[in-house]
Structure formats: C-alpha cells, structure tokens
Amino acid sequence: MTLVQAPPAGATSAPAGGKPLPRWARNIRPERPRPTGPADVARQVCAGMVLILSACLLGFAAWLAFLSRLPYDRAQHDLYANFRITLAKGIAPTGPTQPGAPQRLLVPGTPVAILSIPAIGLRAVVLEGTTSQVLESGPGHLRDTSLPGQPGISEIFGRRATYGAPFARISGLSPGTSFTVTTGQGTASYRVIQVRRAGDANPPVYPGQGRLVLVTADGPPFAPSGVVRVDAKLVSKPFAAPAMVISYSQMSPSEFVLGTEPLAWVPLFLWGQALVLTAGALSWLIVRWGRWRTWIVAIPALGFLGVNVAEQVTRLLPNLL
Numbered sequence: 001m002t003l004v005q006a007p008p009a010g011a012t013s014a015p016a017g018g019k020p021l022p023r024w025a026r027n028i029r030p031e032r033p034r035p036t037g038p039a040d041v042a043r044q045v046c047a048g049m050v051l052i053l054s055a056c057l058l059g060f061a062a063w064l065a066f067l068s069r070l071p072y073d074r075a076q077h078d079l080y081a082n083f084r085i086t087l088a089k090g091i092a093p094t095g096p097t098q099p100g101a102p103q104r105l106l107v108p109g110t111p112v113a114i115l116s117i118p119a120i121g122l123r124a125v126v127l128e129g130t131t132s133q134v135l136e137s138g139p140g141h142l143r144d145t146s147l148p149g150q151p152g153i154s155e156i157f158g159r160r161a162t163y164g165a166p167f168a169r170i171s172g173l174s175p176g177t178s179f180t181v182t183t184g185q186g187t188a189s190y191r192v193i194q195v196r197r198a199g200d201a202n203p204p205v206y207p208g209q210g211r212l213v214l215v216t217a218d219g220p221p222f223a224p225s226g227v228v229r230v231d232a233k234l235v236s237k238p239f240a241a242p243a244m245v246i247s248y249s250q251m252s253p254s255e256f257v258l259g260t261e262p263l264a265w266v267p268l269f270l271w272g273q274a275l276v277l278t279a280g281a282l283s284w285l286i287v288r289w290g291r292w293r294t295w296i297v298a299i300p301a302l303g304f305l306g307v308n309v310a311e312q313v314t315r316l317l318p319n320l321l
Contacts, residue, residue: 041287048283049276052298056275056306063310064162065222068136072164075137079125083111092184093128095242096143099184105143105246109134112141113148115156117179120169126181130157130255132264132319136311139166143255144248148181149188149234150241151210157257160217160224162314162321167216171195171228179232181212185239190232203231210234215257217320224318227257257320264315271312275305 086092091099093112098104106112108129116123126148130140139158146152158167177192190212193203197218205211212232219225254261278301285294314321 041284044287045280045283048286049279052279052282052302053276056279056302056309059306060310060313063307064314068163068310068314069165072137072166076125076164079111079127079138080114083114083125086111087182087184090184093147094184094239095147096128096244096246097242109137112183114182115139115148115179116182117170117173117177119173119177119179122166122169124158124164124166126156130319131252131259132254132261132315132317135159135319136163136314138164144244144246144251146210146241146244147183147185148190148212149183149185149210149236149239151208151238152241153205153211153213155213155215157215157320160320161221167214167320168221170214170216170230171218173230178235183239187236188234188239189236191235193231193233196229196231198226203233208238210238215320217258217318222321224258224321227320254319258318260318261315264312268309268312268316271305271308275302275309278302278305 083092093099093106093110096105098106106128108127108131110128111125112128113126114123115126124138126139126141127134127137128141128143130142134140135157139156141147142155142157145155148154148156158170159165160168173192173195175192175194179190179192181188181190188210193211194200196202203211211234214230214232216228217224217226218228253259282294282298282301285297
C-alpha cells in the first residue's frame with residue numbers, strides 16, 4: 001500500500017505546470033455555473049422575483065416608518081415659502097373659496113394657515129382638505145368648518161406616525177397651553193381647554209366665539225384604534241367669517257376621521273404591475289449578467305417604482321395614521 005503524504009501547512013497549490021498560484025488568486029471562489037436549461041432559468045427568475053419583491057416590502061415598511069418624513073419636510077419647506085408670499089401680497093385664502101374666484105372652491109392642498117405650538121415644537125403649514133393624500137404634505141383643514149380665527153368650530157387633522165408625524169405629541173398638551181394660527185386675516189391666539197377621547201363631552205360653543213379642534217389618531221402608532229381631539233378656545237378677537245358654501249353632505253368619506261381613498265386602487269394596480277414586471281426583468285438580467293452589474297440598473301428603477309407604490313398604498317391607509 002502506498003501512502004500519500006499531505007502537503008505541509010502553508011504550502012501553496014500549484015497548477016499542472018508546477019508554478020504556484022499568486023496569493024491573491026488562491027482565495028478566489030470559482031463562479032457559480034449559470035443555468036442553461038429553460039427550467040433552470042425559470043427557477044432562478046422566480047426566486048429572484050420573490051427576493052426583490054420581499055426587499056420592496058421591507059423597503060415600504062422603512063419608508064412608512066422613517067423615510068416618509070423626507071417628502072413631508074420638502075413639501076413644508078416649499079409650502080411655507082409660497083404661503084409667505086401670498087400673506088405678504090394679501091391674497092391668502094380667508095374662506096372656502098378662491099380669493100380671485102369666489103364661485104370656485106379652494107383646490108385641495110392649498111395652504112390656508114400656519115399652525116404654531118411652541119410647547120411641542122410644532123410649526124406647520126395647514127392645507128385645505130383632509131384626505132390621506134393631502135395630509136402627506138402637512139396638517140389639513142376640514143373643509144366644512146370655518147377657518148381658524150373665525151367664529152364657530154374649526155377642525156385641523158394631522159398624522160400621528162407617518163409623513164413627519166406633525167400631531168404625534170398633541171395628546172400631551174395640557175389645559176391652559178397657548179398657541180397661535182396665522183391666516184390671511186391675521187394671527188389668532190388659542191388656549192387649550194381639554195384633550196378629548198371617545199365618550200368625553202364636547203365643550204360648549206357660544207354664539208360669536210371660536211373654537212379650534214386638533215384631531216389625530218389614538219392607540220398604537222401604526223394601528224390606530226380611535227381618535228384623540230384637542231379642544232382650544234379662541235382668546236383673541238374673532239375675524240369676520242365669509243358664508244360657508246360647502247356642507248357636510250358634500251364631503252367625501254375619505255375626508256373624515258380615519259378615512260381612506262378607495263380610488264387609489266387604480267394607480268396602485270398600475271404601479272404594482274410595473275413593479276412586478278420590472279422585478280421579473282431584473283431577475284432575468286441577474287441570470288444573464290450577474291448580480292452586481294444588474295443591481296446598478298436595479299436600484300434606481302426599484303427606488304422610483306417603490307416610492308410610487310408606497311404613496312398609493314398610503315392613500316389606502318387611514319388618513320390620520
């Protein structure tokens with residue numbers, strides 16, 4: 001029997017010619033053989049699609065919890081700059097209709113006020129409308145209520161956990177806390193009366209007086225189980241209120257508390273279809289090109305489609321989320 005002695009530790013392997021391989025080449029793993037048959041290609045493409053779509057799902061969760069603040073901050077920056085100009089020119093809205101066209105309602109998303117609550121570090125531009133899409137850019141004014149600073153009840157909705165979470169801390173406001181709201185008619189001062197949840201009595205509103213209600217979701221941050229309201233009394237002189245030309249019956253269900261936008265299913269289907277097709281194409285490219293060259297193309301494509309899908313999914317979630 002002939003015994004074969006193992007090479008000593010540290011010895012280098014050599015090719016058939018007898019010349020040892022350089023050190024950098026010893027640890028290179030051979031490339032995985034690429035699939036050649038149709039069944040192997042189909043299996044690899046399906047596996048790649050599952051991985052890509054799973055990564056997109058995790059990306060959506062990260063977007064909703066953390067990254068959605070980026071478009072909110074950008075929108076608020078632009079809205080504040082534009083609203084300052086309208087205030088300076090004296091053309092800011094003072095009612096439910098457009099200043100230059102009293103027969104037309106304000107377009108949803110139009111800036112109507114600046115809400116400033118120093119106690120919780122909040123300074124945000126308030127927009128007209130309370131749909132989920134509008135509240136992505138900032139707090140929204142309920143359209144069938146008077147504007148802040150005017151007699152009667154005015155309501156402002158805001159998100160609690162996503163898109164900047166401007167109303168995340170309003171439930172911690174204590175009675176007596178003061179804050180201001182600036183509109184095209186001037187700056188109105190308010191004082192908090194109470195924090196109200198389901199079952200609590202509404203404070204009375206007397207003729208000629210004004211009250212502002214701040215509304216957001218209650219319960220776990222990403223699983224709202226109710227609504228919390230902060231009632232504040234107008235302590236400055238009320239501004240003149242124009243005639244209310246929109247009623248409760250004219251409002252869409254998507255504008256009320258915890259409302260959703262069912263029409264978002266159509267663009268979601270289209271964007272989702274584009275995402276699935278792109279995932280399939282990228283999975284096929286991984287088989288043909290390899291992973292690293294494919295990801296150079298994949299990252300911007302998946303990022304663009306993923307953001308658009310995330311925006312449509314958000315519209316299907318409660319507007320106060």
